[in-house]
Amino acid sequence: MNEPTPYGRPVAHETAAVHVRTPAPLAPAHTAPLVPVQPGTIPAVASVVLPDGRVVTGYAIEPAKPEPVAVKPTASRAAVNIALGGIGFGAVCGGLVLLTTFLAALAAFIHQLIILAAVVFGGWIAVQVFSASGHGGGTTVNIRKAVIKRNTFYG
Incomplete structure (x- = not known):
């Protein structure tokens, strides 16, 4: 009698009454007035047959296109900088x-x-030193007339 059920509860507690409630129907929604649309802008209607035989009809939604991936250069920037x-x-x-x-x-x-x-x-200094024309002052000694006796000059 108190054996567990597949849900882990004893069998004795399953005496509660089951209440079934049916949902109330919704009030019809107000439809918006139709707006004239240019013929080229109406999207195509697609129908899909489900495995159980039901048919679902609706507008086709274009899948989101992924953004293009930036192309990576074949060589790294560091290698290019080193080469340059x-x-x-x-x-x-x-x-x-x-x-x-x-x-x-x-x-x-x-x-x-x-x-x-x-x-x-x-050369200019040598010319200045050894030229006779630039010598204007001082004593001139005539050595031919001088007499030298015992290492003394008499002139």
Whole structure:
């Protein structure tokens, strides 16, 4: 008598009365007035037959189209940047070689100018020192008439 049912309740408690209620019909809805529509804008009506034989008719709804996926580049941005940097460095290396060559030539030219200035300025100084025309003052000693006795000069 108190054996459990498939739902886990004892059989003795199933004496409650079952009440069946029928739903009340709904009042008919007011239909909206028909609006004239251009012939090209009426969507197509589709009918689907269900497995149990019922036919469902309605307007066909276009499925949502997914947004197009952005195409990924075949190479990563880092790889492209590294490659472009290498190309730029390769293009600049020729200019750097020319720049160092130019600086070496400029240094050699300045060195030659310094040597030339030293030679010219040194020659000018030598001419000034050894020229007789620029010597205007002082004592002139005629050595031919001087007499030197016992390391003493008498002039």
